[in-house]
Amino acid sequence: xxxxxxxxxxxxxxxxxxxxxxxxxxxxxxxxxxxxxxxxxxxxxxxxxxxxxxxxxxxxxxxxxxxxxxxxxxxxxxxxxxxxxxxxxxxxxxxxxxxxxxxxxxxxxxxxxxxxxxxxxxxxxxxxxxxxxxxxxxxxxxxxxxxxxxxxxxxxxxxxxxxxxxxxxxxxxxxxxxxxxxxxxxxxxxxxxxxxxxxxxxxxxxxxxxxxxxxxxxxxxxxxxxxxxxxxxxxxxxxxxxxxxxxxxxxxxxxxxxxxxxxxxxxxxxxxxxxxxxxxxxxxxxxxxxxxxxxxxxxxxxxxxxxxxxxxxxxxxxxxxxxxxxxxxxxxxxxxxxxxxxxxxxxxxxxxxxxxxxxxxxxxxxxxxxxxxxxxxxxxxxxxxxxxxxxxxxxxxxxxxxxxxxxxxxxxxxxxxxxxxxxxxxxxxxxxxxxxxxxxxxxxxxxxxxxxxxxxxxxxxxxxxx
Numbered sequence: 001x002x003x004x005x006x007x008x009x010x011x012x013x014x015x016x017x018x019x020x021x022x023x024x025x026x027x028x029x030x031x032x033x034x035x036x037x038x039x040x041x042x043x044x045x046x047x048x049x050x051x052x053x054x055x056x057x058x059x060x061x062x063x064x065x066x067x068x069x070x071x072x073x074x075x076x077x078x079x080x081x082x083x084x085x086x087x088x089x090x091x092x093x094x095x096x097x098x099x100x101x102x103x104x105x106x107x108x109x110x111x112x113x114x115x116x117x118x119x120x121x122x123x124x125x126x127x128x129x130x131x132x133x134x135x136x137x138x139x140x141x142x143x144x145x146x147x148x149x150x151x152x153x154x155x156x157x158x159x160x161x162x163x164x165x166x167x168x169x170x171x172x173x174x175x176x177x178x179x180x181x182x183x184x185x186x187x188x189x190x191x192x193x194x195x196x197x198x199x200x201x202x203x204x205x206x207x208x209x210x211x212x213x214x215x216x217x218x219x220x221x222x223x224x225x226x227x228x229x230x231x232x233x234x235x236x237x238x239x240x241x242x243x244x245x246x247x248x249x250x251x252x253x254x255x256x257x258x259x260x261x262x263x264x265x266x267x268x269x270x271x272x273x274x275x276x277x278x279x280x281x282x283x284x285x286x287x288x289x290x291x292x293x294x295x296x297x298x299x300x301x302x303x304x305x306x307x308x309x310x311x312x313x314x315x316x317x318x319x320x321x322x323x324x325x326x327x328x329x330x331x332x333x334x335x336x337x338x339x340x341x342x343x344x345x346x347x348x349x350x351x352x353x354x355x356x357x358x359x360x361x362x363x364x365x366x367x368x369x370x371x372x373x374x375x376x377x378x379x380x381x382x383x384x385x386x387x388x389x390x391x392x393x394x395x396x397x398x399x400x401x402x403x404x405x406x407x408x409x410x411x412x413x414x415x416x417x418x419x420x421x422x423x424x425x426x427x428x429x430x431x432x433x434x435x436x437x438x439x440x441x442x443x444x445x446x447x448x449x450x451x452x453x454x455x456x457x458x459x460x461x462x463x464x465x466x
Contacts, residue, residue: 002197014178015057019050060177067119070100075275076093079265175318293321348383407459414460
């Protein structure tokens with residue numbers, strides 16, 4: 001038996017307005033039903049006008065996936081009746097989508113996997129139902145928000161692969177600047193299709209709708225796979241149904257029997273002309289594409305000699321990746337930049353903006369590298385600047401921060417420490433190397449962290465040698 005999985009990923013685009021009307025698209029924190037108009041509510045006589053920016057963001061996705069962008073695509077009406085769809089239909093691409101084909105390579109346990117893309121198309125989102133007690137409330141703010149749907153071929157063979165794919169796809173979407181990728185807010189949602197194939201005979205497909213976290217995708221697919229295998233082992237028939245996923249109960253919930261395409265009665269939307277993407281327009285979009293995550297990762301590995309672990313720590317957050325590139329570029333030393341950004345600065349990065357400007361971190365690193373302050377002092381200053389908002393250049397200008405670097409002064413400190421700790425001295429001379437670290441620590445305390453620990457170690461070793 002072989003598990004076969006395909007995904008349909010809905011990506012909410014980062015546009016200012018909705019797909020076919022001028023209503024604001026940032027619905028998440030808006031009061032219910034305040035971001036609507038006759039167009040997104042489907043009132044009689046209202047006509048849709050396509051959002052050009054949404055098309056360009058969709059083209060970015062198609063190009064990044066290596067899909068073939070079609071010169072002509074047609075919007076269809078997908079008819080179904082549900083309380084959160086006031087028009088009674090959804091405008092989407094169906095027979096003639098924006099783009100077809102493509103591939104996406106991702107990594108699972110260090111091994112590369114490539115999944116084929118079936119198509120990329122635009123569509124509008126529906127509203128949102130909020131279930132309360134025995135009833136439900138409806139919020140139409142989300143109606144008409146632009147989505148790109150990415151449909152894969154059924155190339156996944158495990159839930160773990162599906163999760164890894166989505167994690168790397170979200171990184172790509174964020175680097176492209178097309179979506180926030182925030183799954184908790186519904187910016188990326190996933191429908192998954194799973195079947196278990198016995199021999200050459202295709203299995204019956206089960207669909208799981210509206211998965212909105214990496215964990216939910218993996219757990220739901222694992223549960224669906226277990227459900228299929230248990231029924232097949234018992235010789236029972238698998239019905240074609242659509243499940244939801246109850247994250248709190250950690251179980252699948254039957255929603256409905258699966259509709260077929262004809263149930264939606266697709267037909268071309270009579271209010272919209274075909275979308276024509278000219279070669280010139282596509283070339284402009286291509287010219288504005290940012291560096292893709294995997295290309296950036298390869299550059300970091302080759303130019304800066306970062307480890308794979310460092311790359312994977314920096315890559316998922318575009319703001320962090322851009323910050324690192326600025327620091328590494330100014331320093332000319334990617335390894336040192338990565339060390340400071342990941343080990344010291346990242347812990348203070350809690351909002352959208354970095355805790356201190358890149359040029360300030362470069363200044364701090366250079367001060368430490370030149371021996372003007374110790375790394376310990378540098379870390380303390382970074383923490384103070386990040387937590388209080390104080391200017392790092394002003395903090396560095398404090399007279400008490402001048403590093404104690406005079407050779408004669410350091411020798412005197414070392415001699416005082418040796419005199420104060422005869423047991424550690426005896427331990428070092430007896431071959432206990434860790435005793436030197438203790439003595440260096442005591443010397444650093446005496447200098448209040450203002451000495452160069454490396455130089456102190458050299459002086460102590462010299463004084464303690466026969």
